[in-house]
Every structure is written in C-alpha cells, then in structure tokens.
Amino acid sequence: MKFVAVVDYGMGNLRSVVKALEHVAPADTRVRLMEGAEDILEADRVVFPGQGAARDCMAALRDRALIPVLTEVATTRPFLGICMGLQVLMDRSDENGGTDCLGLIAGGVRRFEDHQIDERGQRLKIPHMGWNQVQQTRAHPLWDGIEQDSRFYFVHSYHVVPSSLQVVAGTTQYGLPFASAVAQDHIFAIQCHPEKSAAPGLTLLKNFMHWTGGV
Amino acid sequence: MLAKRIIPCLDVDSGRVVKGVNFVDIRDAGDPVEVARRYDAEGADEITFLDITASSDERETIVHVVEQVAEEVFIPLTVGGGIRRVDDIRRLLNAGADKVSINTAAVFNPDFVREAADKVGSQCIVVAIDAKQVSAPGEPLRWEIFTHGGRKPTGLDAIEWAQRMVANGAGEILLTSMDRDGTRQGFDLPLTRAISDAVSVPVIASGGVGELQHLVDGVTEGHADAVLAASIFHFAEHTVEEAKQFMRAQGVEVRL
Numbered sequence: 001m002k003f004v005a006v007v008d009y010g011m012g013n014l015r016s017v018v019k020a021l022e023h024v025a026p027a028d029t030r031v032r033l034m035e036g037a038e039d040i041l042e043a044d045r046v047v048f049p050g051q052g053a054a055r056d057c058m059a060a061l062r063d064r065a066l067i068p069v070l071t072e073v074a075t076t077r078p079f080l081g082i083c084m085g086l087q088v089l090m091d092r093s094d095e096n097g098g099t100d101c102l103g104l105i106a107g108g109v110r111r112f113e114d115h116q117i118d119e120r121g122q123r124l125k126i127p128h129m130g131w132n133q134v135q136q137t138r139a140h141p142l143w144d145g146i147e148q149d150s151r152f153y154f155v156h157s158y159h160v161v162p163s164s165l166q167v168v169a170g171t172t173q174y175g176l177p178f179a180s181a182v183a184q185d186h187i188f189a190i191q192c193h194p195e196k197s198a199a200p201g202l203t204l205l206k207n208f209m210h211w212t213g214g215v
Numbered sequence: 216m217l218a219k220r221i222i223p224c225l226d227v228d229s230g231r232v233v234k235g236v237n238f239v240d241i242r243d244a245g246d247p248v249e250v251a252r253r254y255d256a257e258g259a260d261e262i263t264f265l266d267i268t269a270s271s272d273e274r275e276t277i278v279h280v281v282e283q284v285a286e287e288v289f290i291p292l293t294v295g296g297g298i299r300r301v302d303d304i305r306r307l308l309n310a311g312a313d314k315v316s317i318n319t320a321a322v323f324n325p326d327f328v329r330e331a332a333d334k335v336g337s338q339c340i341v342v343a344i345d346a347k348q349v350s351a352p353g354e355p356l357r358w359e360i361f362t363h364g365g366r367k368p369t370g371l372d373a374i375e376w377a378q379r380m381v382a383n384g385a386g387e388i389l390l391t392s393m394d395r396d397g398t399r400q401g402f403d404l405p406l407t408r409a410i411s412d413a414v415s416v417p418v419i420a421s422g423g424v425g426e427l428q429h430l431v432d433g434v435t436e437g438h439a440d441a442v443l444a445a446s447i448f449h450f451a452e453h454t455v456e457e458a459k460q461f462m463r464a465q466g467v468e469v470r471l
Contacts, residue, residue, distance in 0.1 A: 012336065013308040020289050052336045114415065119216070122438055125417045127338060127386060130440065131218045131260055131470040151218060151470045153291060155338045155386075173216060196291050196313060198255070 002026075004209070005034040005043030007070070009060045011084065012051030020195035021047065024206035037069045045208070046073045048189075050084030054109065054158070055096035057088050067102065074104050074187050078213045080205075081189030083156060086182065089189055090160055105184055107162035116175035124175050129155045134170040134180050134192070140215055142188050142207045143169070150200040152192035154180075159191060186213040218470040219434045220260035220441035221458055222293075222419060223448045225250060229268050230276035234449060251284045251292075254448070257455035259290065260470060263316070263389075263443060266296035278310045285311025295343055295389070299327075301334050308339060316389055318343035319362050322369055325383060332384025341419075342385035346373040346406055347393040358406050365393030373406070374413050381414045388414060389443065392422040399425025399446070407437030419443050427453060427461040434467050 004025065006018055014033055021031040034040050048070065050057050061067050073079060074089070081089050088101045093109035101109070116124040131151040136143045159178040162168055169188065170181030181190045188208065194201035226233050231245040243249055251262050262284070266277040274297060281294060294307050295316030304315050321328050321342050332340045347365055350357040358373035377388055390410050392403035402420045411418040420439035424430060424447055433439045447453050459469040 013311075013313070013339075015309060015311050016285060016289075016313065019285055019311065023287075023289070051338060123412065123415075125440055126415055127417070128217065129338075129387065129417050130220050133216065193291075196289060198290055202289060 002029045002044040003042065004029060004031045004045050004047060005040045005073075006031060006047045006049065007040060007066070007085075008033045008035040009050075009057070009064055009066055011057050011060055012049065014049055016193075017047060017049045017082065017195045020202060020205055021209070024202050025209055029209060035064065037065060040066070040069050040073060043073070043077070045078040045080070045211075047080045047082065047208075048074075048085035049082040050088065052084060053096055054084070054088060054093040054099040054101065057084050058099055058101060061088070061102075070102060071104065075185065077186060078208060078211045079187045079189075080208050081187065082195070083191060083193060086189035086191050087158060087160055089182075089187065090162070093158065095158055104187065105160075105162060105167060105182055105189075106164060107160060109158050109160050111158050112175065118175070127155050127157045128159075128174045131197075132172050132174065132192075134172055134190075136170050136181075137168050138183075140169050140183050140188065141211050142183075142204055144207050145203050146200050146207075152180075152190075152194065152197040152201060154192045156191055183215065216468050218260070218468050219439070219462070220419075221430065221455055221462075221469070222261045222263050222441055222443040223254045223259050223455060224263040224265055224421070224443050224445045226265050226267050226445065227277060227280060228266075229270065229273040230280055233267070234445065247280045248283045248287075251288050254455060255288045255290055258459060258471065259455045260441070261291040261293060262288070263293040263295065266294060268297070278306050281307060281310040281312050293341060295341070301331055304331055304335055304339070308335060314339050314341050314387070316341040316343045318345065321380060322360060322362055322371070325379065328380055328383040328385055332386070337384045337386035340385055341387045341389050342377075342380040343389040343391065344373060344377055344380070344410070345391050345393050346403075346410075348403070348406070356405050356409070358409075361393050365396070374409055377410045377414050381416050385416060387417045387419065389419045389421060390439075395423030396421075398423050401425065401429035402433045402437055402439070402442075404432060404436045407433060407439050411438040411440070417441060427458050430458055431462050431465045431467055434462070435465075
C-alpha cells in the first residue's frame with residue numbers, strides 16, 4: 001500500500017483536497033491528512049495545500065516543526081504545492097509587510113496591483129477569483145491529457161515571481177501574465193485549486209498520483 | 216482571460232431542494248446532491264446553496280448536504296442562510312464548502328465579518344447584500360440595505376455598506392436587488408454597476424433574471440464578475456451550457 005500525505009498544518013479546509021485526491025487515487029494508494037513529521041516522512045508522495053496569509057502559514061509550519069520535513073520531502077519524492085502551498089515555497093513573500101518563506105524555489109511573491117483594468121475597460125478585482133486559463137509553457141508529466149489553455153479555479157491576491165524562467169511550467173493572464181505553475185525536480189506547484197477545477201483539475205491530480213518526480 | 220462565472224442557486228429547506236427543479240433526466244428533483252451533480256455536468260462555475268430551513272432542529276441537515284455534494288462535485292460550493300457564528304462557518308467549511316455567505320448577521324453585527332475573515336480568511340467570506348432603491352424618480356439614484364426579505368429598511372446606504380464590508384474582510388459581494396428579485400425583469404443594472412465599480416472585490420449579481428440576455432447585461436452593463444440565477448435553470452428553461460453559449464456569442468468570456 002502506498003500513501004499520499006496531505007500536509008495538515010491548520011491552514012484552511014483540506015477536506016476538498018483529500019476528497020479530490022481520493023477520487024483519482026489508484027487502488028493501491030491511500031490518501032491521508034498528516035500533521036506529524038514522522039508520518040509525512042513515510043509518505044510516498046506529498047501534497048502541500050494552504051490558505052490564508054503567508055505569515056500565518058509560516059508560523060504554523062514553524063510551530064509544528066515542519067520546515068525541515070518539507071525541505072526533505074520536497075527534494076526526495078513527488079511533491080505538489082497548491083495555492084499558498086506554492087507561495088511559501090519561494091524565498092520571500094511581500095505579504096504581511098514581508099515574510100521569509102521556505103526558499104525551496106528562488107524568487108518572491110507579489111501582490112496584484114490595484115486599479116488595473118482589463119481589455120474591456122473593467123476594473124480587475126482582487127482577489128483574482130474564478131476560472132482562468134493556464135498556458136502550459138513547457139511539457140511536464142502533470143500536464144498530460146490537459147488541453148493547452150484549460151481553465152482552472154483561482155482565488156488569490158498574491159502571485160509568485162520566480163527568479164528563473166526555467167522553473168515556470170504555466171502562466172496565466174490577469175492584468176499581467178504571472179507564473180501560475182512552477183516545476184523544479186520533484187516539486188510541482190500550482191496557484192489555482194485543482195481540487196475545485198472540475199475535469200482538468202482532477203486530471204492534474206491523477207497525473208500527480210502516477211508521477212515519479214522529474215520531467 | 217478570467218471568465219465571468221455563472222452560478223446556479225439552490226434553495227434548500229431541511230435538506231431538500233425547494234422551488235421546483237424540473238429536469239427531465241433527474242430522478243428526485245428534491246435531492247440537492249442530484250441537482251448539484253446535474254449543474255456541475257452542465258458546466259456551472261460554482262454552486263450556491265441557500266439554506267432556508269426555519270426549524271433550528273434541522274439546521275444541521277445543510278452540513279450533510281454539503282458533505283455529500285463535496286464527495287463528487289469538484290467545483291466551488293457556497294452556502295448561505297442562517298450563518299451567525301464562526302462555528303457555523305467552520306462546520307460548513309469542514310463539510311466541504313469553499314465559501315459561506317453572511318447576510319443578516321453582518322447587518323446586526325458588522326464586526327462578525329471581520330472576526331470571520333480573520334479566522335477563516337477573506338477568500339471564504341461572501342457578504343450578501345439585499346438592496347432596494349430608496350431615491351424618488353428624478354433624484355440621484357440611491358439604494359439602502361434591507362433585511363427580512365426586503366421588508367425592513369436599515370438606513371444603511373448600499374454603496375457605503377459594500378465598501379465597509381470589504382474593509383472588514385469580505386472577499387466577495389453577493390448583491391441582490393430586492394426590487395427585482397422574483398420579477399424576471401433582469402438585474403438592477405445601475406445598482407450592480409455602482410456597487411461593482413465601488414469595491415475592489417468581485418461582485419455577484421443576483422435578483423431578477425428571466426432570460427439569457429439578462430445574464431449578459433449583468434456583466435456588460437452591470438460590471439458584475441459573476442451572475443447568479445435560480446429559476447431559469449431550475450425549470451429547465453435553459454441549461455447552464457446554453458446560457459454560456461449565449462453569453463459567448465455576445466462576446467462575454469466564459470468557461471465552456
């Protein structure tokens with residue numbers, strides 16, 4: 001039996017993530033919410049979700065002594081970051097007046113600019129909320145079977161700015177094009193919520209279940 | 216480009232869908248799970264459940280409804296109606312809801328929105344605003360917040376109230392025109408536009424949809440980020456997919 005750990009560090013509702021993963025899990029795989037370091041280290045693959053503010057997420061990880069554990073699993077087995085689980089992988093976020101993050105991927109996290117307008121002259125709202133397209137900027141096993149420019153469900157006010165374009169796996173247009181998916185070795189991380197993104201989201205999660213890490 | 220969202224709304228009373236849903240291929244039109252599954256298959260961008268259960272004994276049923284829907288429908292789910300405490304919110308989120316919609320409780324205790332957003336994050340908090348025009352013909356347009364299904368005025372200016380709710384942490388505004396709700400004459404477009412242009416967060420237009428053109432107008436004239444409708448979908452007059460095809464043909468960006 002194989003285990004997928006969904007890291008539970010008290011940040012947001014993880015039931016949807018677990019349900020969606022269970023929906024696509026192969027018969028020999030169990031999905032488990034895990035909060036303990038030892039449990040997470042035993043998992044075959046790790047999903048790192050998150051909601052809320054960067055500072056709270058980092059504080060929750062620190063309190064639970066999960067920072068070394070995440071660094072370990074993110075470099076040794078398939079690792080999927082979702083939403084805040086993408087943002088806190090970066091070096092630093094501008095949120096909460098500046099928050100040091102995990103530093104697993106080089107780059108920062110910025111807020112969308114206020115008072116931008118779209119192609120039709122309407123105000124771009126923050127949070128960026130709803131179904132937007134992800135342009136796959138490079139091939140990756142997690143994109144298998146997902147059409148180019150498929151729509152996924154987003155809800156966020158900050159977006160990542162990786163230092164290297166090499167790690168960008170997908171971009172999305174919202175006033176400006178931003179990196180909506182990054183991939184680096186065993187890490188794939190995405191800004192949207194695949195667990196709430198209907199068929200393309202479930203396909204991505206299914207691909208993750210079969211991914212061996214790497215490109 | 217970000218798509219405009221179409222959100223079917225289900226009224227749920229003691230765990231059953233009310234206000235007749237009339238799909239040919241649905242076995243039990245009162246079963247919220249079956250109806251939600253159907254809307255998902257048609258391409259709904261989110262589903263909103265409005266819990267109108269009056270009896271407090273049966274309030275827990277909406278939690279079970281959400282649990283069951285979340286087992287198999289993988290799009291955002293919002294629940295509104297009767298939410299007064301952070302505990303109510305947590306129970307619904309833990310059951311699989313993504314957002315909750317706070318209405319009356321916000322009017323009677325505006326700090327509740329702040330407390331809720333602090334605890335669960337703004338992205339989960341929708342503030343529902345029921346507004347009614349109070350300006351006389353010829354005067355500059357003005358709307359106020361009403362409670363109790365549009366019967367009780369509060370004296371609160373709708374635009375100021377919306378801005379205050381956003382400042383308190385609302386991640387989204389669900390705006391219902393009490394003048395138009397149930398009339399099938401279309402959204403109150405000046406109201407929708409005034410609120411949407413006045414706040415930084417997304418606005419869902421609600422109240423009055425009777426034909427597909429109304430959905431288009433809500434977005435193009437009303438500047439809404441999403442449109443919510445109940446009866447045109449419930450009675451199978453139109454599928455969500457038809458609505459989206461229609462909107463796309465009018466140049467509105469939708470998810471199809």
